[in-house]
Amino acid sequence: xxxxxxxxxxxxxxxxxxxxxxxxxxxxxxxxxxxxxxxxxxxxxxxxxxxxxxxxxxxxxxxxxxxxxxxxxxxxxxxxxxxxxxxxxxxxxxxxxxxxxxxxxxxxxxxxxxxxxxxxxxxxxxxxxxxxxxxxxxxxxxxxxxxxxxxxxxxxxxxxxxxxxxxxxxxxxxxxxxxxxxxxxxxxxxxxxxx
Ligand code: ITT
Numbered sequence: 001x002x003x004x005x006x007x008x009x010x011x012x013x014x015x016x017x018x019x020x021x022x023x024x025x026x027x028x029x030x031x032x033x034x035x036x037x038x039x040x041x042x043x044x045x046x047x048x049x050x051x052x053x054x055x056x057x058x059x060x061x062x063x064x065x066x067x068x069x070x071x072x073x074x075x076x077x078x079x080x081x082x083x084x085x086x087x088x089x090x091x092x093x094x095x096x097x098x099x100x101x102x103x104x105x106x107x108x109x110x111x112x113x114x115x116x117x118x119x120x121x122x123x124x125x126x127x128x129x130x131x132x133x134x135x136x137x138x139x140x141x142x143x144x145x146x147x148x149x150x151x152x153x154x155x156x157x158x159x160x161x162x163x164x165x166x167x168x169x170x171x172x173x174x175x176x177x178x179x180x181x182x183x184x185x186x187x188x189x190x191x192x193x194x195x
Contacts, residue, residue, distance in 0.1 A: 001195075003123075005029045006039060006057035006067040011150030012179065016068070018170055019183045023191070028063065036060070046071065046083055047131055050122035054129075064125035064195070066186065070178060072152050073116050074102070074140060076109040085151070095151050102155065103142055113140040115156065119178035121186045123195075130189060134181030138165075149173060 001024050007013055008030055017027050030036040039056045043049045046069040053067035071085030081088035081102070089097035106113050116137045123130040137159045144154040146166025153165035158176055165173055174180035 002026050002028055002063050004032075004057050004061045004063045004065045006053040006065050008036075008038065009068075009150070012068050012070075015170055015174055015177070015179055016066075016183055018174055019180065019187060023187065025187070025190070027066075028061075033061070041069070041083070041086075044083065046118060046120040047122075047133075049083065050120040050131060051124065051129060054122040054124035058124045058126055064123065066183075067122045067124075068119055068179060068182070069122075070117065070119035072102075072156070073118060074106070075114045077105060080105075099144055099152060099155050102140065102152065106140060106142070111139075111142075114138075115140050117152075117156065117178040119182040121179070121182035123186060123190065125195065128195070130186065132182050132185040132189070134178040134183075134185070136176060136178045136181075 003025050005013060005016055005027050013029050020027050037056055037060050039053045041049045043052055050067045050069035053069065054065045057067065058065040071082050073079050073082055087093060089101040116135055119134045121132050138157050140155050141157055145164045146154050148168060149166045156165050157163065158165065
């Protein structure tokens with residue numbers, strides 16, 4: 001059973017491939033196609049953007065598609081960077097640029113900087129739309145630590161942990177993360193429905 005993951009993010013792809021390892025699902029993505037549309041994420045919510053990505057990639061490939069729209073929500077920044085997490089420091093910015101901007105914005109506020117990662121995972125097969133959500137609560141620390149993962153992982157400590165997400169292996173991160181929770185739920189629903 002093939003699923004096309006509508007992403008250009010290699011970090012997400014390797015985490016989600018691990019979740020579907022040893023199942024009957026084979027996760028295809030950008031690298032399996034000669035061309036792959038870059039979906040414009042112009043919706044106001046994670047949910048709508050996730051559905052848009054899954055729909056456009058299903059229409060392109062004709063294969064059931066999954067997508068992930070995710071981001072970081074910081075309480076003291078009124079929910080920013082939120083749906084703009086990927087381009088917080090501007091178009092074509094690096095993960096490091098985003099982390100620097102986040103730490104700069106938060107330097108005006110006292111610790112702790114409470115935050116949460118959220119992930120909406122969508123599925124679309126031309127007929128059925130499914131959307132599930134996962135969340136991971138934690139806090140932002142002012143020193144980037146660790147070299148695993150991607151994005152804001154080096155500055156995010158999950159509740160109950162002493163380490164940043166960038167100090168977790170992909171397997172350990174998947175056990176607790178917003179993405180791990182969302183795609184585990186999606187995997188369960190798909191296999192129950194025999195899709
Ligand atoms: P696709 O849309 O191609 O999947 P993207 O990176 O543009 O890739 P999003 O629009 O969903 O994905 O933006 C998510 C951003 O939120 C991502 O680029 C990171 O900056 C951040 N983010 C999401 N999940 C994360 C995680 O597990 N660890 C660290 N940062 C994460």
